[in-house]
Amino acid sequence: MGSHPQRTPFYGMLMLITFMIAGLYVRDLPWLWVRVVSYVALVAFAMVGFVMTFRDLS
Known part of the structure; x- marks a missing residue:
């Protein structure tokens, strides 16, 4: 892990x-339509951040 x-x-x-x-x-x-597209992109971004934050809790 460095x-x-x-x-x-x-x-x-x-x-x-x-x-x-x-x-x-x-x-x-x-x-x-700009809000919907932005929210979809933000939710995808947040899901990646969530996985990165809590990936070592097993």
Whole structure:
């Protein structure tokens, strides 16, 4: 895992925080179709961040 074994969960948390902050901006977009596409992309981004954060809990 290299010299920093906690790097992957840290990046996952950064992705989740980015997801939450970006969601605040997406809700104010003027067109519905842009919001839907943005939310779908953000949810995919958040799922990757969630897996990266909690992958070593087994």
